[in-house]
Amino acid sequence: MRIVQKFGGTSLMDTQRILTAAGRAVRLARQADQVVVVVSAQGHTTDQLVAQARELTEQPSPREMDAYLSAGEQMSAGLMAMAIQSLGCDAVSLTGWQAGLRTDETYGNARVLGLMGRRIEEVLEQGKIVVVTGFQGINDRGDITTLGRGGSDTTAVALAAFLKADLCQIYTDVDGVYDADPRKFPDAVKYERIGYDAMLELARQGAQVLHDRSVELGKQYKVPIQVLSSFRPGDGTLVSD
Numbered sequence: 585m586r587i588v589q590k591f592g593g594t595s596l597m598d599t600q601r602i603l604t605a606a607g608r609a610v611r612l613a614r615q616a617d618q619v620v621v622v623v624s625a626q627g628h629t630t631d632q633l634v635a636q637a638r639e640l641t642e643q644p645s646p647r648e649m650d651a652y653l654s655a656g657e658q659m660s661a662g663l664m665a666m667a668i669q670s671l672g673c674d675a676v677s678l679t680g681w682q683a684g685l686r687t688d689e690t691y692g693n694a695r696v697l698g699l700m701g702r703r704i705e706e707v708l709e710q711g712k713i714v715v716v717t718g719f720q721g722i723n724d725r726g727d728i729t730t731l732g733r734g735g736s737d738t739t740a741v742a743l744a745a746f747l748k749a750d751l752c753q754i755y756t757d758v759d760g761v762y763d764a765d766p767r768k769f770p771d772a773v774k775y776e777r778i779g780y781d782a783m784l785e786l787a788r789q790g791a792q793v794l795h796d797r798s799v800e801l802g803k804q805y806k807v808p809i810q811v812l813s814s815f816r817p818g819d820g821t822l823v824s825d
Contacts, residue, residue, distance in 0.1 A: 587619055588620045588741075590623075591621065593627050602660075603671075605667075608755070609621050620749070622716050623661050625719070661679070665677035665715045680721040684701040685699060692732060696731065737798035740754065752808065753809075761778055780825065808822060
C-alpha cells in the first residue's frame with residue numbers, strides 16, 4: 585500500500601512531538617508500505633513570521649511573503665526527516681518545488697494544478713520515506729507559492745491523488761469529525777464515516793478539521809481521507825464516497 589500522512593502544527597510543536605509523529609511513519613513503513621509524510625510549520629511559526637514581516641511593512645510583496653513563509657514548513661520537513669533517520673529508517677525531505685507540486689500564480693492562495701516529474705516516486709522506489717513540505721508549491725515562473733489556509737491538508741490530499749495513494753491520513757489535535765464542536769458541546773457525536781459532500785458542508789460551515797479545498801480534491805480523485813488524533817488512539821473518521 586501507498587499512504588500519505590499529514591501532521592499539523594500542533595502535532596509538531598516540539599522535538600518530542602516530532603519524534604512521536606516520526607514513529608508513526610516508521611511503524612507504517614516497516615509494514616512494507618510506501619509512506620509520504622506532509623508537514624506543516626511547527627506550532628505558531630507562520631503567525632510569528634507574518635508578524636515579523638508586518639514590522640517592516642504593512643503591504644509586503646505577495647511574492648516575497650510566499651518565499652518567506654515557506655521557510656516554516658521547510659524547517660519542519662528537515663527536522664522530521666532527521667527524526668525518522670534517528671529511528672533507523674531512511675528519509676529524504678523535499679520542498680514543494682523539489683517535489684514538483686505545480687500551482688497557478690495566485691500568491692498567498694494558489695491552487696494546485698498537478699505534479700511534475702518523478703522525484704517522489706524515485707525516492708519511494710529506493711525504500712525511503714519521503715517528507716514533503718505542506719502549504720507550498722511552484723508556479724510556471726519558477727516562483728514559490730503558498731496555498732492559503734489549510735494548505736498542508738490540500739498538499740497531502742493532492743499528493744495522495746497524483747501518486748495514486750490508497751489512503752491519506754490527516755493527523756490533528758482532534759480524534760475525528762463530529763456533528764458539532766466537541767470542545768463546546770460535550771454531547772457531540774463523532775462520525776465513523778462521512779461522505780465527501782457532507783464533509784464539504786461541515787467545512788464550509790466553519791468546521792476546522794479539514795479545509796474545503798482538500799475535501800474537494802478528495803472527492804474529485806476519490807481519495808479516502810482518514811482524520812486521526814496525534815495524541816489519542818483510535819480509528820478516527822473516514823471521509824470517502
